[in-house]
Amino acid sequence: MDGEQQYIKNVDADAELVDRARAGDLAAFGELVRRYESRVYRTARHILGNDEDAEDVLQDAMLKAFQHLDSFQGQSKFYTWLVRIAVNESLMKLRKRKTSRTVSLDENIETDEEPIVREIAVWDDNPEQRYSQGEIREILDTAVASLKPIFRTVFILRDVEELSTEETAEALGLSVAAVKSRLLRARLQLREKLTRAFKRKGDQILGYV
Amino acid sequence: MVTCKDFLRELGDYLDESVDPQVREELSKHINECPNCWVVLNTTQKTIQVYKGMDPEPLPEGVHDRLIGALEKKIKSQA
Numbered sequence: 259m260d261g262e263q264q265y266i267k268n269v270d271a272d273a274e275l276v277d278r279a280r281a282g283d284l285a286a287f288g289e290l291v292r293r294y295e296s297r298v299y300r301t302a303r304h305i306l307g308n309d310e311d312a313e314d315v316l317q318d319a320m321l322k323a324f325q326h327l328d329s330f331q332g333q334s335k336f337y338t339w340l341v342r343i344a345v346n347e348s349l350m351k352l353r354k355r356k357t358s359r360t361v362s363l364d365e366n367i368e369t370d371e372e373p374i375v376r377e378i379a380v381w382d383d384n385p386e387q388r389y390s391q392g393e394i395r396e397i398l399d400t401a402v403a404s405l406k407p408i409f410r411t412v413f414i415l416r417d418v419e420e421l422s423t424e425e426t427a428e429a430l431g432l433s434v435a436a437v438k439s440r441l442l443r444a445r446l447q448l449r450e451k452l453t454r455a456f457k458r459k460g461d462q463i464l465g466y467v
Numbered sequence: 468m469v470t471c472k473d474f475l476r477e478l479g480d481y482l483d484e485s486v487d488p489q490v491r492e493e494l495s496k497h498i499n500e501c502p503n504c505w506v507v508l509n510t511t512q513k514t515i516q517v518y519k520g521m522d523p524e525p526l527p528e529g530v531h532d533r534l535i536g537a538l539e540k541k542i543k544s545q546a
């Protein structure tokens with residue numbers, strides 16, 4: 259079975275599970291939980307940066323999903339709908355944490371500003387030789403954590419959870435254009451940070467004039 | 468003529484393969500002639516790959532059980 263067929267099969271199977279869960283079949287909802295709990299947890303963990311809050315969000319999001327199964331339209335994928343609930347819960351938590359500064363995905367950003375590129379250097383072919391797996395994960399997590407929530411969230415959904423641009427827009431209630439512009443900025447900011455860790459030693463650094 | 472600025476502006480769509488073929492060809496031509504933009508493209512692609520290649524960590528001990536516990540409690544209280 260190729261990737262696309264597998265994908266279609268999963269979507270079908272989700273819809274069937276949702277129907278059964280709506281009709282009161284708890285085992286069917288349990289299967290949906292089992293399928294998506296790790297991804298929901300990872301998304302919340304990335305947005306919030308700690309395990310305790312991620313666990314709260316996982317529980318709240320799954321409870322909400324269960325209680326509101328009737329409002330799930332079935333036009334979108336179950337996971338897109340679920341992750342939207344989890345992202346909203348996560349952002350609510352962030353807002354509570356930073357009472358002085360509101361965190362919003364609608365936060366005004368100048369979308370026509372040019373993306374910034376400073377460090378231009380070739381990377382090592384094998385960063386695994388310089389860093390352990392644990393160190394690489396640490397570098398990646400720290401880099402993501404340093405992004406603003408509006409960039410971080412888009413990046414996680416698109417490039418970590420591998421939602422499409424349209425699904426990400428739907429999950430976050432943003433326009434496709436906003437998703438694209440934020441994604442590029444997020445990617446370039448991460449590129450910049452990772453270049454500091456992964457650039458080849460002794461190379462001449464290039465740069466735009 | 469594609470400039471480095473043009474290239475950076477189109478980079479997102481170029482990476483996601485959503486630029487039309489003619490623009491794509493012009494951008495590819497620029498990358499072959501401009502070492503800066505080649506490195507930016509290459510390292511941005513690697514950035515995406517390295518995150519996509521991350522294995523989802525297993526849920527920490529107890530998280531699954533506590534989730535199921537919370538769901539069961541909720542369902543019982545509604546019954």
Ligand SMILES: [Zn+2]
Pocket residue numbers: 470471472474497501503504505
């Ligand atoms: Zn250039």
